[in-house]
Amino acid sequence: MHVDVGTIVWIYIKIPIGAIAGKAIVKECHSLAPSTLWNKFSNISGLNRKEFFKYFENVEKGFALSLESAERISSPVSLDILRSLNPDFQPPQFFTRLHEDNPLLTTLKLKKKLKHP
Template identity: 30%
Template sequence: MSENAIISIRPKFVQAIVSGVKTVEVRRRIPPIQAGTTLWIYATLPIGAVVAVAVAVQIFRGHPDELWASFGAETGITKEDFDSYFEGTASGVCIYLGHVREISPIPIRQLRSMRVGFNPPQVISKITAEEARFLEGFSRPV
């Protein structure tokens, strides 16, 4: 059984992922996930809901220059924004997203009924198989 996690992403980037313009999510810190993890995509405020699901098909770690050379066109951001984001760090992560599907929003109140005291992760947070089944029960294709 694959792992599941919730990943927080700004709404404009979520839209780029759902539309297929952005197929790679970049992160400064290496998230505690592995290839094959199902990612429940939480669109940060003002949306504040899980709105899509994807699979972390592959995870690449490396120096920002190497990551840009390999995946820049798939990040959905400019080179300037990429460099600014990675300024001061010698390594980063590119998560290649596949099997993306938009779902009807699962708002924060539903997420809090899944886990008492739930707060959206700053970056990424693993969830249990039971919590993933809970989310699956609310996920409806858009």
């Protein structure tokens, strides 16, 4: 897996919110053994040890992103809107790439510019 430093990531919050509600910029990419990832990031992973190692079960290397410049977008994009733009949209477990011609990316860029009412 490869993600370039400087890439914008859009952050989806699972149900019951079910919306893309934030964005951040990739600061660093880490591809390491799960035990090394745990040693480096356990205090900020948001997971307990059991959850972490279950997620990385049966893999030699895990992947983690360090993010910076995280912010909420002023008008979250709901799962209903995401699916109206792409009927096959399923929230990713980890990530999905959005290419420049993707209507979802166009919508996210527009929403980023909107102000709260």
